[in-house]
Every structure is written in C-alpha cells, then in structure tokens.
Amino acid sequence: MALTRPITKKQLGLFLLVVGLGADTALLIVGRLGAGAWSGIGPVEGAMLVGGVLLALCGIPLLRLGDAPAAAEQEPHYAALSVARSETGHSATFWIGRILKALALLAFLAYLGVYVAYAVDLFRWPYDYDQGESFELYDAVLHSRGEWPYRDSSVYPFYASNYPPVFHILNIALFPLFGQTLLSGRVLAFVITLLTAFAIGWTVRRRTGGVFIPLMSGLAYTASNFVYHVGPLCRQHLTMVFFETLAVYFIASAEEPAHGKRKTFKTPFGLWIFDGGKLPLRLWTGLACLFLAGYAKQLAVFTAAAVFGYLLLRNPRRALVSVVIFGALFGLVFLGINWATNGQWWLNTISANVNEYMFPQLIALMRSWFKVHPVFIVLAVGMVIYEACFGSLSVYTLWFIFSLGTGVMSGKWGAGEAYWVTSVAAAIILSGFALGKLWDYVTQRRPQGQGYLAILIPLLFLIQSTRMLHLPTDGPFWGPIAGALGIAETSAYADYPYYDAVGYTQVGHFMLPRDYEGGARIMAYVRGTDLPVFSEEAAFTMLAGKPVVTNPTQLLNLYNNGLLDTSELEAMIRREAFGLVIMRAQFYPPPVLAAIGQHYGLVEHIPMNGFNYIIMQPLGGEDRGGR
Numbered sequence: 307m308a309l310t311r312p313i314t315k316k317q318l319g320l321f322l323l324v325v326g327l328g329a330d331t332a333l334l335i336v337g338r339l340g341a342g343a344w345s346g347i348g349p350v351e352g353a354m355l356v357g358g359v360l361l362a363l364c365g366i367p368l369l370r371l372g373d374a375p376a377a378a379e380q381e382p383h384y385a386a387l388s389v390a391r392s393e394t395g396h397s398a399t400f401w402i403g404r405i406l407k408a409l410a411l412l413a414f415l416a417y418l419g420v421y422v423a424y425a426v427d428l429f430r431w432p433y434d435y436d437q438g439e440s441f442e443l444y445d446a447v448l449h450s451r452g453e454w455p456y457r458d459s460s461v462y463p464f465y466a467s468n469y470p471p472v473f474h475i476l477n478i479a480l481f482p483l484f485g486q487t488l489l490s491g492r493v494l495a496f497v498i499t500l501l502t503a504f505a506i507g508w509t510v511r512r513r514t515g516g517v518f519i520p521l522m523s524g525l526a527y528t529a530s531n532f533v534y535h536v537g538p539l540c541r542q543h544l545t546m547v548f549f550e551t552l553a554v555y556f557i558a559s560a561e562e563p564a565h566g567k568r569k570t571f572k573t574p575f576g577l578w579i580f581d582g583g584k585l586p587l588r589l590w591t592g593l594a595c596l597f598l599a600g601y602a603k604q605l606a607v608f609t610a611a612a613v614f615g616y617l618l619l620r621n622p623r624r625a626l627v628s629v630v631i632f633g634a635l636f637g638l639v640f641l642g643i644n645w646a647t648n649g650q651w652w653l654n655t656i657s658a659n660v661n662e663y664m665f666p667q668l669i670a671l672m673r674s675w676f677k678v679h680p681v682f683i684v685l686a687v688g689m690v691i692y693e694a695c696f697g698s699l700s701v702y703t704l705w706f707i708f709s710l711g712t713g714v715m716s717g718k719w720g721a722g723e724a725y726w727v728t729s730v731a732a733a734i735i736l737s738g739f740a741l742g743k744l745w746d747y748v749t750q751r752r753p754q755g756q757g758y759l760a761i762l763i764p765l766l767f768l769i770q771s772t773r774m775l776h777l778p779t780d781g782p783f784w785g786p787i788a789g790a791l792g793i794a795e796t797s798a799y800a801d802y803p804y805y806d807a808v809g810y811t812q813v814g815h816f817m818l819p820r821d822y823e824g825g826a827r828i829m830a831y832v833r834g835t836d837l838p839v840f841s842e843e844a845a846f847t848m849l850a851g852k853p854v855v856t857n858p859t860q861l862l863n864l865y866n867n868g869l870l871d872t873s874e875l876e877a878m879i880r881r882e883a884f885g886l887v888i889m890r891a892q893f894y895p896p897p898v899l900a901a902i903g904q905h906y907g908l909v910e911h912i913p914m915n916g917f918n919y920i921i922m923q924p925l926g927g928e929d930r931g932g933r
Contacts, residue, residue, distance in 0.1 A: 313619045318376040319368025326362030333358070367695060377619035378698035381558045384514045384746035399757030406764035407518060413771040414522060417529035420777050425496045425538035427816045429489055433825050433845045435915065436813055437859075437891060439540040440844035443491050444854050445469065446477035450486070456643070456650040459864055460871040462878070463838075463855045466654045468863065472549075472602040473542030488845060491540025499537040502548040502731065503527040509555050509702075509735055514742025522767050523738040530730050531678050531776050531806060532723045535813040542602055543724040549599035550609040550705075551731055556592030557613050558701050589617075589624075593632050600636060604655065605712050609728065612708035616701040658863040661719040668717030674808050675713065675726045681770035682730070685737035692743070702739065706732035720859060723808075741766070778816050779803040800916035812916065824914030828888065831909075831921055835885030840902075842889045855884070858893040865895035876901045882924035889920040 333355060368376075434440050445455040445467045455467035455474075477491050484490035507524025514520065527533055537544060596613055599606035614632075617625035644651040676683055686706055693703050709729040716725035741763055748755045779788035779796065780803035788794045788805065798806035802815035832839050832850045839847050844854045856875070864870035872895055878884065879901040887906045892899060906922035913919075 312375040312377060312379070312621065314373045315368045315371035315376045316373065318619065319365040319371070322365030322368070323362045326358045326360070326365065329358045329361075364694075371695070375619075375698050377616055378693075378700050379620070381513060381700065382697075383512075384742040399761055403757070403760030403764060406761060406768060410522065410764040410767040410771065411518075411525075413768065414525035414529050417534070417771070417774065417776075418525055421528045421534050421537060423778075424534065424814070424816065425492070428492055428538050431817050431821075432488065432849060433828075433914075434488075434843040435817075436536070436539050436541065437843065437893075439488055439491065440848060441467065441854075441857050441860075442469065442474065442540050442542060443477070443486070443488055444844050444848065445471070446474035446481075446491065447486050447848075449474050450478045450481060454643070454647045454650070456647040456654050458648075458650060459654075459857070459861055461874055463853055464861065464875050465854060465857050466650065466860050466864075467857065468654045468658055468860050469542055470601040470603060470655065472598050473545040476545070477540075486848070488540050492538050495536075495540060495544060496538040498545050498548045499528060499533060502544065502551055505548070505551045505555060506731060506735055506738075509551070509558075510738035510742070512555075513739055514745075516742070516745075519738050519741050519745075519763065523734050526682065526734045526767075526770070527731060529771070529774050530727075530734075531774055531808050531811075531814070532675070532727050532730055534776060535811060536724050536727075539813070541724070543605075544727060546599050546602040546606050547727050547731055549595045549602060550606055550728055553592045553595035553599060553609065553613060554701055554705050554732075556588045556595060557616065560586050560589035560592060560617070589628065593628060597632070597636060601639070604659070605715060605725065605728070608708045608711045609705060611711075612704040613701065615708070616699070616704050619699065653869060654860065654864075657869060658860065658867055659718075660867055661721075661863060662866070663717050664719060665717060667719075667721075668714065671716045671723055671726065672713065674723065675729070678774055678807060679730060679733060679770070680773055681766050682733040682737040685740040685766075686733040689736045689740040689743070692740075700739075702732060702735055706736050720863070774807055776806040776808075776814060777804070779805050802916065815916075817915070821914050824912045824919070827910075827912050828914070828919060828921065831886055832888070837883065837885030840879070840884040840887045842891065842893065846888060856894075858891075861898070862893050862895055870895065872897050880905055882906070882926070885924070887920075887922040889922070890917050892920075 428435055444465075448455045449471060455465070455471075457466045459466045473491075473494075477494050480490040480494055484493060503524045506527050507520045510523040511517075511520035528537065533544070592613070596606065596610055599609060614625055614629055617628055640651075690703050690706065693699050706729060709732045712728050713726040715721060716723065745756075745759060745763070748759050775791070775793070776798075777788060778784040779794050785794065788803075793805040796805045798804050798809065798811050799813075799815055802818070804815035806814050828846060829849065832841070832846045832852070838855055839850070839852055840855055841847050842856075842858050844857075847854055861870060861872075861875075865872065876897055879898070882905055884906075887902055889902075894902075902922065905925055907925050909921045909923050911918045912921060
C-alpha cells in the first residue's frame, strides 16, 4: 500500500520545491491583495521569501536521487570505534593522538568543573539571579496547593504564568528536601542538565560505539556557554531540551524491526523495557517524552515537527496514526486545562506570547551561536549534507534542521540565547555521528589514515574548546588559571571577575559579598512593612512570608497585546495600598509605571547582582487605604 511505503528522495525534493516556491508565490499574492496596504518587501517579508527560495533549492538536488528512501529505515551503527586494533607503523601519531585526547578531555572536564562551581555558588544565593526565576518557583508553589497559575491578571494579586506546568510539577518533588525555595528549582535544573549531557553521550555511543567521542559529546553539552548560563537556574527551558533529546533518542529506533513477538532494549538509564505491538513501545516512549517536552515549554513544537516529519517519511500510515493519537491526547489535556482555568490558559500561554520581533536581537544571538559552537555546527551541517545526498535522513538531521526554527524565535522580545540550546544539543549529536562515520570510513576503506585521524578528532575538540572559554578570573584557584590564559583583567558583565567568549552576558558570573549585603538591605525594607509589597521579583516577598503580587513581564505581554485591564492595579497604587515598591528593570505596563511615579517616592538605590534595585515608599496621599 502507498501509505506504508517510505517517501523517496525524489518525492521529498518535489515537495520541497512546490512548498518553497508556492509559499513565496502566496506571500506575494496576499501582499498584493492586501487592500492597498502593500508597501514593498520589508525585513520579515524578505526573510520569508529567501526562506522559500532556499527550501526550493534544497529540493532540486533530491530530484535526481530517484527512488532512494528519503529517511533511514533504521539507525546505522559504526562498529569500527568499538573494535580494538593494534597500532603498527604509526607510533608517533599514536602518541600524539593520545596526548591530544588527554588535553581535550582535560579541557572539557575543566568546563564541567566551572559549571559545577557555578551551580554550587548559585545554590547559596536566595534571591533571583536571572529575572523570572522566583516566578517559576511560585508557579510550583501554586501547583503544590492544587491551584492553577493561569489566572486573571486584571484582579488582585494580578498574577499569571505564561509557562506550561511540567517543570513546576517536577519541582514540587524537591520541596520536602529543599523547601519552597529557589534552591529546589536550581537543583532540579542542574540535575536535568547533567542527565541531558548523559543522554547525548549515550545517543552518540549507540551509533558510534567507542568511548572518547561519546564522552566528549556529553561533556560538550555542559561546556556550551549557552547551556552553562542557564543550566543551574530555576528555569524550565532545559527541561524541555531534556525531554526533546529523549524523544528523539527513542523515535530514532522506532522503525527498527522487532525480533519475535517481544523484544527488550536498554534505555539511557539502564532500564530494560519490553517492546511489542503494531506501534512499538519505543515509539510510544518517544511520543510520551515529546508530550512532556511540549508541556515543559511551547517551543517543543519544532521538535514535534521533526519527529512527525521523520515518521511521515518512513511510514506515512503509521505517522498519521501517531499524529492523530498524539494530537488527540495533547489537545484533550490542553482543552482540559483551558476549561479548568476559564480560558486563562489560552490567554496567558498563547495569546500573550505574540511579542514584538527584533531582527537585530536575532542576528546578535545567531552570531554568538556560531561563534561559540563553530566545529559542532560545521560537522553537523556536513552530516546533514551527507545524509541528504549520499545516505538517508535520520530523525537527528531533521531535529537539527527544525531546531533552527526554535533559534529563529529568539528574535522575540523576552527571548534569549536559551532558545538556541535545542540546536546545540542536536549539533553536538550530529557532530559525534559525523566523527564516528569518518572513523568508520577510514577504518574500512583507508586504514593507513587511522593514525592521522586519531590526531584530527581530538584536535577538533581542542579547537572547539578554545571557542567556548568561560570562567571566573580571580581567587586562589581560578585567578592563576585566568592569568595563564591571559584574561585575568577582563570582565563580561559589570565589574564581576568573570570572562565569557560570548562577550557581554548578564549571567555566568559568581556572586560577591556586596550582593549578599544588598539582598539583606532589601529584605530589611520588605520586612519593615505590614502592607503587601509590590515587587518586580517574587523571591523577596516569598522569603518574608508576604503575598506575591504581579508578574511584571507577563503583565507587559498582556498589555502590549491589548489583553489586560490595569484599572484595579492602578487604583490600588493610587490608594498606596502597597507598603513598598521594588523594581529592577521596570518591566511593567506604562500606566502602572506612571501611577507608581505619582504616588511613590524614591528611598534608595541598592546595588545587587549588577543592577540598581529601586526602593520606593508611599508619598502619603490623602486617598491612602487598603485594598
């Protein structure tokens, strides 16, 4: 039956050609029919037109490849790395390769050491390090009480969340150990990041065998500046990447033929799972992980496109069945939450996230992405080209391609470098595959080149390590290392002794005694009033046992989309119902900021974590009163 036959490369090429040119044609026609609103091609239209042309160009080479399957029937395995071989005639290259391997491993272990030290330093910090951490914690607190964080922001306490619940529900499990504090969320994120690194290494080992390349691939994840910056923060993004990585891992083997009625296989965590049935358990497990990724953060939609695109190429019928079942379950949960929150789930997680798009921000982040990960990206692109032209597309290749869409979304207001982490994970995996394939080819076809390749592979990791440099630059341990690297007098942010190859970055530095002093001073103000506190960060009020009022960036998102009535909040501010106002970035709707400026006066600027926190108290107007 046609629906069970794999899609050929010729069919895929024709599809890409039609979609690319068709999309550009539709864009031009719709623009012309826009009731006279057409005013030429702007940046957005230009980017879309270029994207359509590139898509069509990608389809042209595939047309000549005929009936070759577009996607791999099953994941290949490069056995050469697992085969022990004696070194003959290459003693010099053998020892040079060993030395380079040791140096590369040392470099990436050093990055892991920096990451662990950074995490431990943050574990001691009780306040927000990155704005929004404490609101993610408060989401978990609300879930632990059986309450939804998706609420009407126009009424007191003017709070709502715009993130799905998976990370916050997982966080609840750590409350008995660490309390309802930022420590619980940071420990969770830290552990999840390490598990993702392990899953990446295991994924590479599954195809390539051996030890060195899989080990370096896993270490490369925690060594990435982008991962390092947010890995130990109480943020949900890397939880999404973790489940995406697992989803792709299981989907990659979903089409492998089973032997007998039931079959066992080993998961990345050493668990044996039985497989059987028309839809393999590996497929169900992968889709379950994809489900969790989607309810960790909405951006998992790009990984979903890669997964279902791969399944469609392999077996259209099975793909359609999977899409229907997955979509029904995902949709039922979505509709259930929306019903339970009276529509606030849709309003806060979907409608409010239509933010301004800034191309300069996208270009800056894209440059940083390539600047920091050039070797991984080049190798990944090479693997994509090889599979498209000479082999068969794997789900990892599609994942890397579609993950670039996640990166493109980093141009939105409120987005950042974390949006590129999925592509970093995919690029690291594909680069590991590329090196494994290269070693396998040389071993089978050009065995005389093994010694030189044994030098090249660790050398590439060493070159990559120089592009990811980040570490503290003072202290008895880090100071001498920074001095030896020639970066002792540099700072990536404010005057913190920290260097980062990315350049300017507000995260990554360690905390200083002055930061703890600033936090203590702010807490003295918070505890000094009996009234609610209007704070741009929830950690202060949560530590003081006071109610959490507002989620500033979400209020601003809603306001900018015409979805927020600020009249009640403005009325409370005019009544001076809050005993204190604390602001850092002033991410509030303009009418709210105006009301604060009219009824609250500056008391003190308190420097902390590189910011000046604005402390304001009521001016004592005649209409002052409670809520």
